[in-house]
Amino acid sequence: MKIYRVYGEALTPLHIGSGVVIEPYEYVISKDRLYKIDLAELLISLEDKEREIILGLLEKDILGLRRFIRERVDLSRYSQFSVGVSSKISHLYEEKLDELKNQLLIGLFIRSLNRPYIPGSSLKGALRTAVIFHLLSGKTEEKFSDRLEGKILGCLDNRGFLNPSSDPFRAIKIRDVSLEKESTVIEEIETFRNDGGRLKSMGMQMIKEVVFPKRSFETELLIDDDLFRKNRDMGRRLNIELFINACSDFYQQVIDGEMDYFKRTEIASNYERFLQLDKGEFLLRLGWGSGFNSTTVNLKMPRSKQIRTRRLVAGHLPLGWIKAKIAPI
Structure with missing residues (x-):
């Protein structure tokens, strides 16, 4: 078992809900x-x-x-x-x-014992999407599905469906992150569209509990190498280098798309700032409001779906961006 320390920092507000909405x-x-x-x-x-x-x-x-x-x-x-x-x-x-x-109505952040936390599964899901996007060579007509994931990760069964028992991400575990006190705030989130360089509210208001930008956290990422050695049917072998390269590739393309969408608005400069990373750092995007392009391989579709609206906090902050770094323990 290889164990790594993950250091993270929220660059923008982050909301991961549990489905609990209070009146x-x-x-x-x-x-x-x-x-x-x-x-x-x-x-x-x-x-x-x-x-x-x-x-x-x-x-x-x-x-x-x-x-x-x-x-x-x-x-x-x-x-x-x-x-x-x-x-x-x-x-x-x-x-x-x-x-x-x-x-x-207010959507609360997911909690355990009344304390908000970031599920390790959310971080793992963001890594998984990045890896699949990165390993997908060229454009694809195939929709983002279990079958496409299984094909790329090398874990299809005899019927051509994803086989969970040979999914290489079985060997990956990321521990939940219990957030410090005063890490979250209740904020208004609105849906906007870019109207010729001017952001226009669509009048769709939501209220959510979000993590403050600049809040830091630590957790552990575990890779079970024994599972790969003992199970010959396991799909593609995963490692830290692949995760970092995949995130650098995928989220760079997501940011390129966001900067193009927000061109001629002040928000484009936020995305330029996100790219100012130190050596070994990479981006992740997770949680509610991350957007279709950040959770699918839409950007590799030859006729990618055009997403015409964006959700913003306080009229100028996108949701879900995290800066991360991984180091061996």
Whole structure:
């Protein structure tokens, strides 16, 4: 077993969700912080009369429930965790809390024991996409699929489908990254299109918990060489050099495409800055909002799909970019 240390730094906001979306009666925003309310604990601890009030509001008066939670719940006692929010979200909360049509739904970052973390599987998935793109010689008419992955990684079964038991990425493990306190913030994310050098909002607003740019992390990457030696059916052998070369190739082409999309806008300069890497460093892109080109081999299609919109935080920050470096332990 070979073990490597992975050093990472978020270059732009990063959101990896778990599917958990909270409504305004499940949280309170006060003094630029969101407090996630433990509704189960709250209901258990209330007197019968107050419990009946909350259950009645939950059925018939959501706005009343929002006000009840905000005005009468002890945040220090009934919050599961708290996280900072941007000033824009604080203002939006104050303005829209009493509007029934505005749900103010918030997508939380994936958590374990109420602490946000980056799954190792997300990092591994970003590496896998880069490797497949890198090893795919020339253009292809074939869609990004399990069959294409199996063909490139040398792990097709007798029927021509990807065989999980001989998939070389079975030998790769990346440990989850538990993030430090105050690593995330609640931000507004909008969808934009480039209208002749001017970014135009499509009016599609989302609110997500994201990792701050410049937040650093460490984890471990393990390569099980014994699995390759013992299993002759294993596909292409994987190593650190291949990962670095693949990421350098793939994400350079993704950035070239993004710079072309954002030409004549201020965001193009952000991408130029991403390419200023030290020796041994490489880029990864992962998480929600990374975009079609960053998660498929679309850029190697002879008639690649044209993606006409982009998601941005605060109107100018793309999502999901990470700078990384791998070193042996």
